[in-house]
Amino acid sequence: MTETVVIGILLGLAVLVVLLSSVGLVVMRDVYQRLHYVAPIVLIAPVLVAIAITVKEGWDSNTGETWLSVGFLLLVAPFVSHATVRAARIREEGDWRGAASRARRESRSTRP
Numbered sequence: 001m002t003e004t005v006v007i008g009i010l011l012g013l014a015v016l017v018v019l020l021s022s023v024g025l026v027v028m029r030d031v032y033q034r035l036h037y038v039a040p041i042v043l044i045a046p047v048l049v050a051i052a053i054t055v056k057e058g059w060d061s062n063t064g065e066t067w068l069s070v071g072f073l074l075l076v077a078p079f080v081s082h083a084t085v086r087a088a089r090i091r092e093e094g095d096w097r098g099a100a101s102r103a104r105r106e107s108r109s110t111r112p
Contacts, residue, residue, distance in 0.1 A: 003056070007055055010048050010051050010052035011048070011052050014044075014046075014052070017041065017044050018040075021037045021041045022037075035084060035085060038081070039077070039081070042077045042080075043074060046070050047074075050067055050069075053066050054067075
């Protein structure tokens with residue numbers, strides 16, 4: 001009985017995190033603001049689900065695979081966020097380094 005309640009609370013919290021973050025994604029105006037609301041979906045919700053699986057199943061090979069997947073998400077998420085911001089910057093500016101860097105490059109190319 002207690003196990004079922006704990007699992008329900010953990011999964012409910014995971015769903016709540018995803019729903020609130022999704023609202024943040026819809027409300028924010030640009031990709032840079034929206035990216036902040038992706039982090040809880042990728043980082044917090046899977047950890048809560050993995051804890052719920054561990055409570056339900058105990059420690060076995062399936063639980064180990066679950067935690068390995070969560071570890072992979074925790075490891076890869078910052079790199080994916082960085083790549084997303086860089087792609088957005090390239091789309092907006094034409095170069096990920098921004099306007100100041102482009103101006104310096106152009107001033108060097110116009111020197112005699």
